[in-house]
Amino acid sequence: MFIRFFILLFFFISFNGSTAFSQQKETSKEENVHSYEKSKKISVSELYRLEQLRNKKVVSLSIVLFIILLFLFYFFYQNNKLKQKIRRQDIKQQILLNIINSGIDSQEIERKKIATFLHDNINSLLSSAGLHLNVFTTQHNIKSDEIQKTKAILAEAHDLMRDMSHDLIPTLLVRFGLIYALEDLCERNSNSHITFEFSATIPTEKRYVEKFEMKIYFIVSELFNNIIKHSKAKKARIILKENDNQFIMTILDNGKGFETKKIHEVEGFGINRIRARVKKIKGSFTIISKPNEGTKIKIKIPLPH
Secondary structure (H helix, E strand, O other), rough: HHHHHHHHHHHHHHHHHHHHHHHHHHHHHHHHHHHHHHHHHHHHHHHHHHHHHHHHHHHHHHHHHHHHHHHHHHHHHHHHHHHHHHHHHHHHHHHHHHHHHOOOOOHHHHHHHHHHHHHHHHHHHHHHHHHHHHHHHHHHHOOHHHHHHHHHHHHHHHHEEEEOOOHHHHHHHHOOOOOHHHHHHHHOOOOOEEEEEEEEOOOOOOOOOOHHHHHHHHHHHHHHHHHHHHHHOOOEEEEEHHHHHHEEEEEEEEEOOOOHHHHHHHHHHHHHHHHHHHHHHOEEEHHHHHHHHHHHHEEEEOOOO
């Protein structure tokens, strides 16, 4: 009886335990499914959030790139505009230099023609007229105030023509060369107000091509005129030398000077013409000056071959 009871009790307990275990297992399974579905929902929302964040980053990056491209385009546009402006200025400057050089070339050709005409024709005629007049008065032993005045007028006209011819093309330049002519130019421009000093490491008898000598002479002559007219200097100096197949001139004065940043304000001083002359023969032109500290001009020109 007891044994049967214990057996029934054992089966009852076992059945209840298995039922409870099954129920517990079903509950755990349901919890796992619910947890999975919940985690699945969380992962989807997280992915959606990440996708939105990625899209925002892409949009932001696109905007930044667009702004950078705009800046680059603007910079390129402004740079191109500046280049065009510089190109136009260079063209204008080149046209101006060509006009000046054309005028200078024409002027030098006319100088030579007029100087030759004055020297070979007018001066010769005046000399011939004076000679014939002297022969006539000597042969006939004539002493007249009118004839003496005529001789004096002829002599004065002869001297004026000679000086004019010399100013157009110096005789010393043609006969003795550039170095000798520039030294003479310093002496002729020196007076009680200003002294021009001459210094050269080049021999006085050194000769260059005629055109080269003429161009250098007129460059220096124009520089001297500028110093006399505008610098208020008491002393000026020119230094000549050759170095590395270049003819180098340095012109200094102790005048009032000027601000080189305002070089365009002194263009009326003949700087343009001098620069054009130098550039015409492929030289370089440098100005160093300060107010009340004088001016230094350095010119380098390739030697003619």
